[in-house]
Amino acid sequence: MTDFHKTYQNKDITVFWQPEKCLHSANCVRGLRAVFDPGRKPWIELSEGETEDIVRTINNCPSGALSFEFNAPASI
Numbered sequence: 001m002t003d004f005h006k007t008y009q010n011k012d013i014t015v016f017w018q019p020e021k022c023l024h025s026a027n028c029v030r031g032l033r034a035v036f037d038p039g040r041k042p043w044i045e046l047s048e049g050e051t052e053d054i055v056r057t058i059n060n061c062p063s064g065a066l067s068f069e070f071n072a073p074a075s076i
């Protein structure tokens with residue numbers, strides 16, 4: 001079994017994309033097309049949205065194909 005995933009990062013979060021889990025519900029595309037655009041490469045572009053909106057959209061992914069974690073705060 002493959003465990004392929006890609007990661008995308010902005011200053012706040014790291015997003016994990018596991019395409020083998022995707023159910024193609026398109027919740028992500030409908031929720032925030034500027035960030036999740038299957039017609040673009042790369043199809044995820046975190047700089048096109050606010051972290052709060054990205055998190056909300058990922059939380060609506062029914063399959064777990066999209067997930068995220070908050071980045072560790074920078075040490076001083």
Ligand code: SF4
Binds near residue numbers: 028
């Ligand atoms: S919301 Fe999740 S399951 Fe639906 S298309 Fe996007 S990544 Fe795939």
